[in-house]
Amino acid sequence: MDRLLNLRAFVRVADTLNFSEAAASLQIARSSVSKLIQDLEDELGTRLIQRSTRQVSLTPDGHAFRERCIALICEAESMQQMFARDGPAPRGALRVSLPSRIAHHIVAPALPDFFARYPDIELDLVSTDRPVDLLGEGFDCVVRVGRQKDSNLMSRKIGELEMLNCASPAYLQRYGVPQTVDDLHRHITVGYSSRRASRDQPWTIVENGVESSIRMKCLVSVNSAELFIACCKAGMGLIQIPAYDVQLMLQDGSLVEVMSDQRTAAMPIAVVSPERPSASPMISAFADWLSTLMDEYMAERFAGPSRT
Template sequence: MDLDQLRIFARVAELGSFTQAADQLGIAKGRVSQVVQRLEAQVGARLLQRTTRRVRLTPDGEQFLERGQELIADADQLQAMFQPAASGLRGRLRIDLPNSLARDLVIPRLPEFLAAHPLLELGISTTDRRVDLVQEGFDCVLRVGPLVDAELVARPLGMMKMRNVASPAYLRANGTPKTLADLARHRIVHYAPKLGVQGAGWEYQEEGGAVRVHPMRSAIVVNGTDAYQAACLAGLGLIQAPAHGTQRLVDAGLLVDVMPHLTAAPMPVSLLYPHRRQLAPRVKAVLNWLTQVVEPYLGEPGPATVESRPT
């Protein structure tokens, strides 16, 4: 057996699918099946249990995968030790980023990172949904909000400060709210991961730290961050959004801060990656670089908060 065979087997095991593994690796499904069959013949044990719906590891397969992943990580580190420093990292990486963080913070800084590592190939997903890191083959994800993936390793980066904004046209037409009571005459743009979800409201944090939600009317519900911001710019209502993503619009006079004393609770920002004893050097490098890029825009790490707010 060789490392390429181990990598193919590991991807099948992680995804639970020959087809998905073949798609992500860019090889034919038939080759993936042949590699797994060859490995099983070499070790003299069945490593995967195949059903019509799912591919699962056998007990022998679980032991084989654990040791195989260690060998792959060791090989990656060994290779990196003897690469000329000028050549930088090499290989492929797949990362998922919140749309606004990718647009405003990460992608503008990518040229300098890739210039230092010209042999590295990055696949970047920007989506407002929560991807399955393992099933979809990501090496790491940058996540905003509370963490629910207990099987993953998390690196807390800090807390994302929120602000309340509205368009000048909206405020001219409806007035500027000063208190919670004033919100009865206003509308909010409601963000919900799934359309049809009710419960629009104004979130704010009391002096003691307790988080409250003041019910409000909404004229529109959106499930994407770009639409959320566009609706506010169009004068469709107030929004509560990350400070970093709206700063340039406030500076340009396209949005205006309102009720700064009644802002939503900051949201935790974390980097997540699979729970492995060792990480490939390229993954470690990207994790460290993302930390350096994002941390300066965040406050100190704190408790998790509301899960469904846009980022």
């Protein structure tokens, strides 16, 4: 499988456009990455990567070869895993980024179960609501909510999050209860901004199978789930949010669901990695465990919300 390392090195350089970052992610020397790429180019008889003192870029052949490499790596790793059930247990350090509320409320309480199953894995968990640079920041995998736009990464869907439209009782008393899409034009929303989304992202509503986008006035924009919910509770606007995030608040009445028959589409949740999760026993183990955990959490703890 020595040739597989050449392919891995090429894909990492193609994704990062940086030999040092590729070397760090592969845990080998930068000079070794350069030699692996040079050997590959010599064998293929074509230049895959253009190098200069200032930048690294892919040639047209490099772009085409990258897609074939990913398929070959995935197939090779799949073949290696065919008979791994009775092999050694996953072992090593795994660095994972997770959305803050999933990390705090779902993953952390269940960690004793994870380590009972996988005592030889060491987890480095980073809790953040910002979209991290998976390769640049040295993560093995990240848990992301929403549609995945980065075609350079592998994504394994592990579930969906039901989305609700919510407001505080104080907000509804002041602005009234929206009943229709047209009503929303007279309301305000709490904005959510990040490097990937601006504060004026429109609301989406699905009614009779048809999705509509509505832009509403936004007085305050935030960049964390905790602050997003806090602003809604303070009466600063309507929000669209995963049901598990506000379950207790719906039960105690501090938040209320509105337009329950006109929700936005469920948000997919996925484990994203530079390669297919099954390519790494540790990533595969974590993804399997988290998928089961999310299913059990939603089934056992989600109760019917207060609706308006």
